[in-house]
Amino acid sequence: MNVDLLIVNGYVLTMEDESNQLIENGAVAIIGQTIEAVGKSDDLRANYHAERIIDANNQLIMPGxxxxxxxxxxxxxxxxxxxxxxxxxxxxxxxxxxxxxxxxxxxxxxxxxxxxxxxxxxxxxxxxxxxxxxxxxxxxxxxxxxxxxxxxxxxxxxxxxxxxxxxxxxxxxxxxxxxxxxxxxxxxxxxxxxxxxxxxxxxxxxxxxxxxxxxxxxxxxxxxxxxxxxxxxxxxxxxxxxxxxxxxxxxxxxxxxxxxxxxxxxxxxxxxxxxxxxxxxxxxxxxxxxxxxxxxxxxxxxxxxxxxxxxxxxxxxxxxxxxxxxxxxxxxxxxxxxxxxxxxxxxxxxxxxxxxxxxxxxxxxGIDHEVGSLEKGKKADIIVINFQEPSLSPVITKPTSNVIPNLVYSARGHEVETSIIDGKVVMEHRQIVTASEEQVVKDAQEAANGLAKRVSKKV
Amino acid sequence: MNVDLLIVNGYVLTMEDESNQLIENGAVAIIGQTIEAVGKSDDLRANYHAERIIDANNQLIMPGxxxxxxxxxxxxxxxxxxxxxxxxxxxxxxxxxxxxxxxxxxxxxxxxxxxxxxxxxxxxxxxxxxxxxxxxxxxxxxxxxxxxxxxxxxxxxxxxxxxxxxxxxxxxxxxxxxxxxxxxxxxxxxxxxxxxxxxxxxxxxxxxxxxxxxxxxxxxxxxxxxxxxxxxxxxxxxxxxxxxxxxxxxxxxxxxxxxxxxxxxxxxxxxxxxxxxxxxxxxxxxxxxxxxxxxxxxxxxxxxxxxxxxxxxxxxxxxxxxxxxxxxxxxxxxxxxxxxxxxxxxxxxxxxxxxxxxxxxxxxxGIDHEVGSLEKGKKADIIVINFQEPSLSPVITKPTSNVIPNLVYSARGHEVETSIIDGKVVMEHRQIVTASEEQVVKDAQEAANGLAKRVSKKV
Structure with missing residues (x-):
């Protein structure tokens, strides 16, 4: 079956139920805005032909x-x-x-x-x-x-x-x-x-x-x-x-x-x-x-x-x-x-x-029918997180898993490499693709400079 | 006067005294392991000829x-x-x-x-x-x-x-x-x-x-x-x-x-x-x-x-x-x-x-005679932090300064671009220059895999 995007070779955290199960060597297949399948990388690679493949080796694939x-x-x-x-x-x-x-x-x-x-x-x-x-x-x-x-x-x-x-x-x-x-x-x-x-x-x-x-x-x-x-x-x-x-x-x-x-x-x-x-x-x-x-x-x-x-x-x-x-x-x-x-x-x-x-x-x-977990039929809001940062290393999955504790207590946000929203890649290699970050920051800084000047005069 | 390194055009936070004063458009001059001068960028550029210059425009220069x-x-x-x-x-x-x-x-x-x-x-x-x-x-x-x-x-x-x-x-x-x-x-x-x-x-x-x-x-x-x-x-x-x-x-x-x-x-x-x-x-x-x-x-x-x-x-x-x-x-x-x-x-x-x-x-x-603040004569342990991250923007210095609050409550560590220890550049553009990060993480992961296997057998 053809899909638009396949994210493979990652740890997949679906957040589907309270077991918070981690799929090792997992993958997610996406068609348009929608998740088509979540499972083992080998299975999805065998069953789907993808327009585009993102290799998430040593990375975590999870809901945005x-x-x-x-x-x-x-x-x-x-x-x-x-x-x-x-x-x-x-x-x-x-x-x-x-x-x-x-x-x-x-x-x-x-x-x-x-x-x-x-x-x-x-x-x-x-x-x-x-x-x-x-x-x-x-x-x-x-x-x-x-x-x-x-x-x-x-x-x-x-x-x-x-x-x-x-x-x-x-x-x-x-x-x-x-x-x-x-x-x-x-x-x-x-x-x-x-x-x-x-x-x-x-x-x-x-x-x-x-x-x-x-x-x-x-x-x-x-x-x-x-x-x-x-x-x-x-x-x-x-x-x-x-x-x-x-x-x-x-x-x-x-x-x-x-x-x-x-x-x-x-x-x-x-x-x-x-x-x-x-x-x-x-x-x-x-x-x-x-x-x-x-x-x-x-x-x-x-x-x-x-x-x-x-x-x-x-x-x-x-x-x-x-x-x-x-x-x-x-x-x-x-x-x-x-x-x-x-x-x-x-x-x-x-x-x-x-x-x-x-x-x-x-x-x-009130949007849990659409997002919040990685499940077939839900919207593809997915982040891919680099687990090779020293602060997230090493990864241990047996006999206990350190993935969720490290994600919550050690990850800080900058480890998010890729962000997919509604099936579209919005950030890749930490670059926002839909805006010029530099320009946005510059515009806000200029606005803040003007504001600070006005406030300083009144204080 | 000749110096080895000049870091210029940044906000400088010296931590020298309890006023926590911020020098805007500041600079630090370094000879060998030691800080030679801290002050305004214009003054230091006029007084020192540097082997190497680091431009810290829109960045914060502070003690490591x-x-x-x-x-x-x-x-x-x-x-x-x-x-x-x-x-x-x-x-x-x-x-x-x-x-x-x-x-x-x-x-x-x-x-x-x-x-x-x-x-x-x-x-x-x-x-x-x-x-x-x-x-x-x-x-x-x-x-x-x-x-x-x-x-x-x-x-x-x-x-x-x-x-x-x-x-x-x-x-x-x-x-x-x-x-x-x-x-x-x-x-x-x-x-x-x-x-x-x-x-x-x-x-x-x-x-x-x-x-x-x-x-x-x-x-x-x-x-x-x-x-x-x-x-x-x-x-x-x-x-x-x-x-x-x-x-x-x-x-x-x-x-x-x-x-x-x-x-x-x-x-x-x-x-x-x-x-x-x-x-x-x-x-x-x-x-x-x-x-x-x-x-x-x-x-x-x-x-x-x-x-x-x-x-x-x-x-x-x-x-x-x-x-x-x-x-x-x-x-x-x-x-x-x-x-x-x-x-x-x-x-x-x-x-x-x-x-x-x-x-x-x-x-x-017991090392405050050597480090902890940026002062002439102290060892050059200095970090340079990118303040153009959206999470640290905008920078406001008047009538109140948001630099220290943003540094403490919003910065997360990955904004540190450059790290100088004892006068030597140890990290630059977020790359550690004295070790292969990839190899270090890989070695630790292999060690952890062996450990996890042994522990799993005993549990």
Whole structure:
């Protein structure tokens, strides 16, 4: 049988089921966007004639990583708000209030290239002006589940400090929600299904109840999920208590938002009971261990959420604060911060972290019928990782395998040699083929120089 | 004036003092092994005529990283003992008892290349058969502070479980200490000072008091330090209480070991009071956040040690368990595990982590007169880091600088383009010039294959 692409001679990690089985001397056959077969190299070479063959000798073939929560529009501010309390107000705001849309869009593309170079093939991007940002995904060829961030915060608000109840502006909410609807209308299913869209309410504290209900109705209409920050910080909880006399999760439960459509991001301030309630409701969770660890000094309750039977995945959040967008980082961080939180080295093993960046992430985003594992019929989102780096050597597969532990605790992203998304080679020999990395970095640097000058004048 | 090497046009981070000042468009001039000048590129180009010029445009020039605690002899077992309780007994021992000396030595070289490729220029290697391992450093050209690990554990011991008091074998102790003395006699100050040696008692629980005293006397004789595990795990504390009716630190204090000569590694089980006592004594501390986080689920008390005025640095420990030996990892881990331990994002800022892998590490190892910062007269141990990686872009220096946060939280090691040790280029364009990386990895893989076969037969 003819196929377009055959990747052979590698270790294949399918992530198909919880055994996390490793096929030694394995191969993957691809026709168009789709995986045709996964198996032993000898078998696939015998059964398929390929247009093109990639030799993955001493390399690992695995599903592309999924970054479940990223705000690429903030990448232009990478690293300007670090190691401080009141990150939002004192760290990032003095810069953010001066950033132009053009600067944000330029930074966004750097962020996407950064992700691809570290093995990310799907980006759940959640930001402002998503109709502009989504063009990057169209052009670069990455998979994206995008949402326009919708809030009703007045444009001229200058202070988000804990204390007073924020004013909400219905007109702002209407406009932003319209942008989210336009995004869905135009891009949901675009690029032959590579782009999908969600609703993006920013948080229950930043929207009126009516607007929230309108968003929930739209999720039914479009049969999509709500990507939403939930219980993120004492600021949100205080707002919710002032506004509704309820903490976030009881509020969401009372109003009927706590269900399979909800993707609850962070849960930083959720109690154990609230976390369990969310997990039992069918809502899923996204945990950003690097961002929340560095910005808040908190380990989000992902482990409790999983113990309660919930589905959860990992995200890299934003560059200022985390401050890289690399799922290898997030896997490492998730494991180590949970081990030290519970003072138990057996908690959060490498396999769990890896699943949370692949197949479990696909489930959270509602795209597990398409990606997250290497199986016949799924979309060909595949990364090939060089295991001959000293830091990944030697490879031992018997009597125990060191492949997954080394992948999670030692790989850093630059070992990803090849990235295939939707059947197309997007990166090869670490060169992005769909953009000039040099130009993208240069454009962002020029934008940042202009921004820094403007901010310096105001400080 | 003529110099051998001029590195120009980069951002220079000298780490000279606590201001962590960044020289934009900076340069470094080198004569032989030594830094001749550090300053503005224009000034140095005007004042020096160089044999060779390295253009570091868009790159960062900084002191090479110092790994204060590494057991390279364990690298052959990378990743075989993960995510479990009783790491030593159940994880690594089933493999370790079958490893040959030749296999350990082959693994060691992979570990050293891994470190260099991630910016490490000085390795404080603490292991068995150091006279063999040290040959790698001689050949590769890296700086090393080595110690032979000395204990009195009987060779046929098969179980290190908590409970019974270990038997101690004076003959074993004598032999191992002799190896340490031979190492010092032969290599202390070797390679024109690039190799230095220390005493390496493995732990107060694994040596008789007499042997400990003998080692302390030798430290005076050779005017060197003691690199020693201190309060590492409940196993050690239980042994000490059974043997001396004292916990480790009070024991060390009573017997006169708690002083400037002691480098106390881990302090995992040290109480706050004991930690402060150690810091006040003038002893220094090495913290291995990745290893202890992953193996034990514990955040070592480095922050308390520093708060008490002590000098402390970071180490990567061993590959099985951590399981990479990359100081960028350790810097990130140190910051994040301390932030979540104290639930305070301002704790353990990026600058602190960076100092603990450069100048403070040099102080701990007693080589700060030679390395750890870029200053006229110091040895030229310098790394040049590509800041045009998307993950490090954009660079912002005003009104706040994102260079150190991005270096600590986002760089991963592969951005190190050039490594200069003792004035010699050891890595250039990411190619190690003093060894064949491919061959080193291949040799270690073959050794690991043999080992895995033998272990599989026994399991």
């Amino acid at each position: 990583l999924i970054d479940s929560h990223i705000h690429t529009g903030l990448a232009i501010l990478r690293g300007v708000a670090q190691d401080m309390s009141h990150w939002m107000q004192k760290g990032i705001w003095p810069f953010m209030k001066h950033v132009t849309k053009e600067e944000r869009i330029k930074g966004s593309l750097v962020n996407i290239l950064e992700g691809i170079k570290a093995g990310t093939t799907t980006f759940a991007d959640y930001d402002t002006d998503m109709q502009d940002i989504v063009q990057h995904y169209v052009k670069i060829g990455a998979r994206a589940c995008v949402a326009e961030m919708v809030n009703e915060m007045p444009d001229d608000i200058d202070d988000l400090s804990v204390g007073e109840l924020y004013p909400l502006d219905a007109k702002v909410g209407e406009q932003k929600l319209q942008k989210n609807v336009d995004l869905i209308e135009r891009y949901h299913g675009a690029e032959d299904g590579r782009i999908t869209c969600m609703l993006g309410p920013q948080g229950a504290d930043m929207l009126s109840l009516n607007r929230m209900k309108q968003i929930a109705d739209l999720a039914e209409t479009y049969d999509t999920k709500l990507h939403m920050h939930v219980a993120q910080g004492d600021r949100e909880i205080e707002q919710m208590e002032k506004r509704y006399d309820l903490r976030t999760i009881p509020f969401l439960e009372r109003e009927g938002f706590l269900n399979e459509r909800l993707i609850a991001v962070h849960l930083t301030e959720a109690t154990k009971k609230e976390t369990e309630k969310a997990a039992h409701s069918g809502a899923s969770m996204i945990c950003c261990p690097g961002s929340i660890g560095i910005i808040d000094g908190i380990v989000p309750p992902m482990y409790s959420f999983l113990q309660a039977g919930g589905t959860a995945s990992l995200g890299s959040d934003q560059a200022p604060g985390n401050n890289s967008n690399n799922m290898f980082n997030e896997m490492k961080f998730a494991a180590i911060v949970n081990k030290v939180k519970y003072q138990d080295p057996a908690v959060f093993p490498a396999e769990l972290a890896l699943r949370a960046a692949t197949i479990e992430a696909a489930k959270v985003l | 990283l110092i790994d204060s605690h590494i057991h390279t002899g364990l690298a052959i077992l990378r990743g075989v003992a993960q995510d479990m309780s009783h790491w030593m007994q159940k994880g690594i021992w089933p493999f370790m008892k079958h490893v040959t000396k030749e296999e350990r030595i082959k693994g060691s070289l992979v570990n050293i290349l891994e470190g260099i490729k991630a910016g490490t220029t000085t390795f404080a290697d603490y292991d068995t058969d150091m006279q063999d391992i040290v040959q790698h450093y001689v050949k590769i050209g890296a700086r090393a502070c080595v110690a032979e690990m000395v204990n009195e554990m009987p060779d046929d011991i098969d179980d290190l479980s908590v409970g019974e008091l270990y038997p101690l074998d004076a003959k074993v102790g004598e032999q191992k200490l002799q190896k340490n003395v031979d190492l010092i006699e032969r290599y202390h100050g070797a390679e024109d000072g690039r190799i230095t040696c220390m005493l390496g008692p493995q732990g107060a629980d694994m040596l008789s008091l007499n042997r400990m005293k003998q080692i302390a006397d030798l430290a005076e004789t050779y005017d060197t330090k003691l690199h020693m595990h201190v309060a590492q795990g409940d196993r050690e504390i239980e042994q000490m209480e059974k043997r001396y009716d004292l916990r480790t630190i009070p024991f060390l204090e009573r017997e006169g070991f708690l002083n400037e000569r002691l480098i106390a590694v881990h302090l995992t089980e040290a109480t706050k009071k004991e930690t402060e006592k150690a810091a006040h004594s003038g002893a220094s501390m090495i913290c291995c956040p990745g290893s202890i986080g992953i193996i034990d689920g514990i955040v070592p008390p480095m922050y308390s040690f520093l708060q008490a005025g002590g000098t402390a640095s970071l180490g990567s420990d061993q590959a099985p368990g951590n399981n990479s030996n990359n100081m960028f990892n350790e810097m990130k881990f140190a910051a994040i595990v301390n932030k979540v331990k104290y639930q305070d994002p301002a704790v353990f800022p990026a600058e602190l982590a960076l100092r603990a892998a450069t100048i403070e590490a040099a102080k701990v190892l």
